[in-house]
Amino acid sequence: MNTLLEGLKQGLELGSIFALMALGYSMVYGIVKMINFAHSEFITIGGFLAYFITESLLKSTFGNSIWSLLIALVAAIIVCVIVAIITERFAYRPLRKKGSSRITALITAIGVSYIFSGIMNAIEPEQLQFHKFVDKNTSFYIAIITTAVLLALLTFFVKKTKIGIAMRAVSENEQAAKLMGINNNFIIALTFMIGSALAAIGVVIYLLDGECFTFEIGSVTIGLYPFVAAVIGGIGSLPGAVIGGFLIGIIRAITQVYSNIGLSSWVDTIIYGIFVIILLFKPSGLLGKDVREKV
Amino acid sequence: MANTVLKANNISIVFGGLKAVDNFSIEIKEGELVGLIGPNGAGKTTVFNMLTGVYVPTSGTVELCGKDVTKLNPHKRVELGISRTFQNIRLFKRMSVLENVKVSSNIHMNYSVFDGIFKTKKYYEQEDLATEEAMEILKVLGLEEYINEEAQNLPYGKQRKLEIARALASRPAILCLDEPAAGMNPTETEELMETIKIVREKFNTAILLIEHDMKLVMGICEWIKVISFGKEIATGTPVEIRNNKEVITAYLGE
Amino acid sequence: MIWFKRMNKRNLISTVVGVLVLTLISIFSTKSYELPKILNLIFIYSISALALNIVCGCLGEFVLGHGGFILIGYTTAVILMQQISKLFTKSMGKVYFKEILVYVVRGGELHPMGYVFIILTVIVAALITAIIGFVVGLIALGRLKGDYLAIVTLGISLIFVNVCKNFDSLGGGTGISITTTISSTPLLNLAFLVAILILILTFMGSRFGRNILACRDDNIAAEACGVPVNKTKVIAFTFSSLLAGIGGALLAFVQPQAPTAFGQDMSILFLIIIVLGGLGSLTGSIIAAILIVLYENWFCVQSWVPEFFANNPKIIYGIILVLIMLFRSSGILGKNEFTWNWFYKLFKKKDNKKETLEGDK
Numbered sequence: 001m002n003t004l005l006e007g008l009k010q011g012l013e014l015g016s017i018f019a020l021m022a023l024g025y026s027m028v029y030g031i032v033k034m035i036n037f038a039h040s041e042f043i044t045i046g047g048f049l050a051y052f053i054t055e056s057l058l059k060s061t062f063g064n065s066i067w068s069l070l071i072a073l074v075a076a077i078i079v080c081v082i083v084a085i086i087t088e089r090f091a092y093r094p095l096r097k098k099g100s101s102r103i104t105a106l107i108t109a110i111g112v113s114y115i116f117s118g119i120m121n122a123i124e125p126e127q128l129q130f131h132k133f134v135d136k137n138t139s140f141y142i143a144i145i146t147t148a149v150l151l152a153l154l155t156f157f158v159k160k161t162k163i164g165i166a167m168r169a170v171s172e173n174e175q176a177a178k179l180m181g182i183n184n185n186f187i188i189a190l191t192f193m194i195g196s197a198l199a200a201i202g203v204v205i206y207l208l209d210g211e212c213f214t215f216e217i218g219s220v221t222i223g224l225y226p227f228v229a230a231v232i233g234g235i236g237s238l239p240g241a242v243i244g245g246f247l248i249g250i251i252r253a254i255t256q257v258y259s260n261i262g263l264s265s266w267v268d269t270i271i272y273g274i275f276v277i278i279l280l281f282k283p284s285g286l287l288g289k290d291v292r293e294k295v
Numbered sequence: 296m297a298n299t300v301l302k303a304n305n306i307s308i309v310f311g312g313l314k315a316v317d318n319f320s321i322e323i324k325e326g327e328l329v330g331l332i333g334p335n336g337a338g339k340t341t342v343f344n345m346l347t348g349v350y351v352p353t354s355g356t357v358e359l360c361g362k363d364v365t366k367l368n369p370h371k372r373v374e375l376g377i378s379r380t381f382q383n384i385r386l387f388k389r390m391s392v393l394e395n396v397k398v399s400s401n402i403h404m405n406y407s408v409f410d411g412i413f414k415t416k417k418y419y420e421q422e423d424l425a426t427e428e429a430m431e432i433l434k435v436l437g438l439e440e441y442i443n444e445e446a447q448n449l450p451y452g453k454q455r456k457l458e459i460a461r462a463l464a465s466r467p468a469i470l471c472l473d474e475p476a477a478g479m480n481p482t483e484t485e486e487l488m489e490t491i492k493i494v495r496e497k498f499n500t501a502i503l504l505i506e507h508d509m510k511l512v513m514g515i516c517e518w519i520k521v522i523s524f525g526k527e528i529a530t531g532t533p534v535e536i537r538n539n540k541e542v543i544t545a546y547l548g549e
Numbered sequence: 550m551i552w553f554k555r556m557n558k559r560n561l562i563s564t565v566v567g568v569l570v571l572t573l574i575s576i577f578s579t580k581s582y583e584l585p586k587i588l589n590l591i592f593i594y595s596i597s598a599l600a601l602n603i604v605c606g607c608l609g610e611f612v613l614g615h616g617g618f619i620l621i622g623y624t625t626a627v628i629l630m631q632q633i634s635k636l637f638t639k640s641m642g643k644v645y646f647k648e649i650l651v652y653v654v655r656g657g658e659l660h661p662m663g664y665v666f667i668i669l670t671v672i673v674a675a676l677i678t679a680i681i682g683f684v685v686g687l688i689a690l691g692r693l694k695g696d697y698l699a700i701v702t703l704g705i706s707l708i709f710v711n712v713c714k715n716f717d718s719l720g721g722g723t724g725i726s727i728t729t730t731i732s733s734t735p736l737l738n739l740a741f742l743v744a745i746l747i748l749i750l751t752f753m754g755s756r757f758g759r760n761i762l763a764c765r766d767d768n769i770a771a772e773a774c775g776v777p778v779n780k781t782k783v784i785a786f787t788f789s790s791l792l793a794g795i796g797g798a799l800l801a802f803v804q805p806q807a808p809t810a811f812g813q814d815m816s817i818l819f820l821i822i823i824v825l826g827g828l829g830s831l832t833g834s835i836i837a838a839i840l841i842v843l844y845e846n847w848f849c850v851q852s853w854v855p856e857f858f859a860n861n862p863k864i865i866y867g868i869i870l871v872l873i874m875l876f877r878s879s880g881i882l883g884k885n886e887f888t889w890n891w892f893y894k895l896f897k898k899k900d901n902k903k904e905t906l907e908g909d910k
Contacts, residue, residue: 035696094875102696103611104878107824110817111870118864122857224703224813231700268711272704279701283693347773373775381773387766389884390759398763402775404756408784411755412748418755465775 007257008250013140015249016147020202021226022233022241023154024195030236031171031191033102035227037109038087039199041116042080043218046200047130047207048120050076054131069133069208076200084196087112088189096188113219120215132210139209146205150198151242158238167191171236202226225252228275234288243286247274297325299361300468300501301377306345306355315341316525318355321503323469328495328502330516332509332536334546338525339505340382343473346503347379348372360468374402376468380458380475382505388447392438392457393429395446399464400425429464435497436460436490452483459494469501470494476508484508488515513537521545560888568743575735585735587846589803592738594838596745597796598822599831600789605820606829607753608785609765610690611699616815617706618678618790620808622797624713625674630731630801631718633666667733667802671741674798675791682790686783706816713808733802741799742835745792749831752788761785825873827880832887837880 021043028036050072057068091112095105134142158164169177170187178184206222207213213221229248233240251271255263263270278286301323308316316338323329333339344350346357348369356365359375367375378399387395404421411418433439436456441449446457455475462470475491476484488511495502506512512519513533521529521536523545529536536542578584601615689701752758760781763771772778800806822841826833848854849862858865873880 029696033696035700091871091875095878098878100874100878103605103820103824103828104874107821108871108874110821111867111874114863114867114870116867118861118867121863122861224707228700228704231697265715266711269708272708272711276701276704276708279697279704280688280692283697349769349773368777369772370775370777373773378775379773381770385767385770385773387763387770389766390762394759394762398759398771398776399774401756401760406756408752408755408757411757412751414751422756461774 003257004254007254009140009253010257011250011253012246013143013249014253015246016143016242017202017206017245018222018226018229018249019147019242019245020150020198020205021222022229022245023151023238024198025227026230026233026235026237026241027191028195029230031167031188032092032096032105034092034105034109036192036195037106038112038116039195039227040218040222040224041113041120042084042196042199043203043222044120044215045083045116045218046076046080046196047203047213047217048123048215049079050200050204050207051128051130051213058131064131064133066133068131069204073201073204076204077197080196080200081193083116084192085189088192092192093185093188117215117219124215127212127214129212130207130210133208136209139205142208143205146201147242147245150201151238154194155238163187163190225271228271231285232275232278234282234285236289237285237287240285240287297327299324300359301346301503302358303342303346304356304358306342306352306357308341308345308350309353314525316345316352316522319522319525319527320355321520323501323503325468326495326499326501328491328504328515328517330504330506330512330519330533331522332506332512332519333522336524337522339522340473341525342522343379343471343503343505347377347471370402373399373465373467376466377471378462378465378467378469379471380455380462380473382473382477384451384454384458386446386454386457386461389445391443392433392446392449393426393442395457396429396432396461396464397425399461400428402465425464429460432460432463432498435493452479452486455479455487456490459490463494463498463500466498467500469503470498471503471505473505474507475504476506476511484511487511491515559893568739571739572736575739578735583846586803587842588735589733589738590842590846591839592735592742593796593799593803594819594822594842595742595835596738596799597793598819598826598834598838599745599749600792600796601819602823602826602829602831602834603749603761603785603789603792605823606827606834607758607761607765608782610694610782610786611696612702612789613699613813613816613820614702614704614706615793615819616811616813617702617709618682618793619797619800619815620706620709620713620811621678621681621790622674622794623801623806623811624797624808625677625794626670626798626801628718629670629673633670663731664737666731667737671795671798674801675794678794678797679787679791682793683783683787685790686786690782690786691779703813703816707812710808710812713811731802733799738799738803741795745795746831749792757781757784821870823880825870825880827882827884829884830880830882830886833880833882833885836882836887 021039024039024042025036028034028039053072053075054068057071058064062068062071091108092105095108156164158167166177166182167187167190169180169182170184174184177187203217203222225248226245229244230241231244232247233242233244248271251274252267255267255270258264282288299322301321303319303321305318305320306316307314307318319338319342321329321331331339331342341350345352348364348367348371351366356363358364359372359377362375364372364375387398390398404425406415406417406421409415430439430442433442436459438453438456438460441453446454449457459470459472459475462472472491476487479487491502491504492515494500504512504516513536516533518530518532519536520527521539521542528541528545529539531539575588578588597615597619600618601612604610604612685702685705689698689705693701753761760771760776761784763774763776764778764781764785768778771781797811818841822837823834825840826835826837844866845862849859851859
């Protein structure tokens, strides 16, 4: 019974981290209808940056204080946002202007992710260990609270603010939104920025309790899970992404806890199996809207 | 008495809470040319979609050449003798004009994958027949000079005609045209009227026509059905419809 | 032999000559150490890319789980060879499979019996992959479309990978090698490629191919023209998995591969190849496959390439991908096919216009 509770607790923590990352995938897909494969590299960049900054701050006057962590977090967010802006501006926007097909956009995203992943590999191919700022218990509460607060803020932002409404308009119909005087390039760039900021926050929380990681943290360790979470929840839906994140986080943690009966090596089969079954019965995810083509 | 080709008995459909079409019935006999008109949003295209199988009616039945087809897929209904065009042109854009038409011949071919891969005699017989037939249809519609052109490169009026050609290649007993004159200028509409008449004689098919252009509908249809807000409000010859009070109210308001 | 009468003789002859040249290269390549490997990979990658091109380029449905189907072909071939090997060991008592294959594979050259072994294995593997592809297609294609279909195929392929990884008899995480007992030659792979190319061309020229193209352009219109859309999609998907199975099985006779390599990475690799070559362009896929194999296996090991890039091949790879997508988003050949017209143009400058017109027909 205790193991199960322990699994649930870990699952909720992992789930909130996946949820934060899934929100990025979901928002970007919702607005430009593109699977942003570079998102996983944003995660890695955030992790790397937070690591290098904390390492240097630990030697300075800040030392082991919470300030080191906060500065690292803010720096990671800023750099991730800048990387996202550059990516959007120089790789995705020209494609949008030309009206390229979605498969072209996807391949471009993959290309961008290869570039980042190659650079990260060149910088540090070895395994790193993040400084242990808090213990497992605290990081659990931090994860849950951050996700809840950010989800509430984002929902408010998207539903109530002017920019949020513009964002929804662009995701419904880019052309019409443009004609209504919405600066859709700005809105799309903003979406990318929010997504990558969430990715940075997510990865810092993930590493917070002294986790080990490599340059493959985004593309392999965390990998497709946040994306799958976003799809399960219904792409474009904020609460959906969070539900999906929790679902996958819990499944993953529970299979990990019961590794003694060999569940952990089947984790992918279980997660993707559930994922496929959910999509077969709810083709646009748990909270997604069904769109019917008009004749 | 000519045989009935298409019959709808009290078909209705509900979208969400909205009754888009309410108890619509129609009976079309061999070789008839029938018009279906109504103000915008009256549910004409929805009726078409139920007749051709895109939507399944919530209640009522559709019969095609004496068979109940209410729950059949669109492609199965094509085999039984109905074919259609679309309001917003839906051609196979990146295929050639000839291929566009030959797609519809599929239902008259029965060679197997094996025949297709090894190019047996059967393959050539059926493909050649389809090509011949397609060429004949294209000639009638005046498209024979474009056969190797990609469909998306045709001018608008020709694209409309190609849609009709494509619909004819399945040798339909009834052809449903969804606003064939949409976006055409008066000369083109005139030409289209001629084409429809020729098509009907040459290919011996009944035609059901949705149209906004009154001149066209009144000019060629034998009888007309009018719907408004999903309900049938009048049936009759063009003259009767022209003088029907309810129709005038529906179009012009009180 | 009606097809022969209707062929464009000039193109036919040029193609036959081209294939003959490749055959000669394949035969003599065995003398070198690196060349056979590169040729093998080129041919196998081409086959697998063509398979994906049927679904993505011709049918217009987007699949992210191609690697999973290649994995099934690969795994089936491995299991079959293991079972045959066991069977031989049992029934012949003292004579071991390896000893038989010493007779089969003599002096580095594959004995005709070896070819028969490989071809039979490949056919069985392809059929099994096709059956699995058929089932997956039947379940997924009717309900899902667009990106959701892509993602579900990715999920399914990752399940395949996970399952294969968990069986020790398949080499667990590292993959098992059957190339130590029997390995194929570039010539055989070339033969498969040519056969598959002809198969695809004839298939796409039939009513089934026309239906597939119609579904790509407009599902609803295709349905309204009497094309059974769902059935057509399942046929295309099954055909694609059949060919993917062939690609995977052939790969098993060339090099051992870990199951994990067939996941996301390989699925994306083939997607890149077909987009790079031009979606729907068969010859484009082959050209792109050649370029990618050369980049990975030849360019990156050259001594004159700066060490930084040789160690991090992904950086250049990514940059090239992004640049091509930005400046030639329809791929190298776009929608077109590679023809021999340019070759003849080199010699006949005057009749340029006439030549192209004839060539097009």
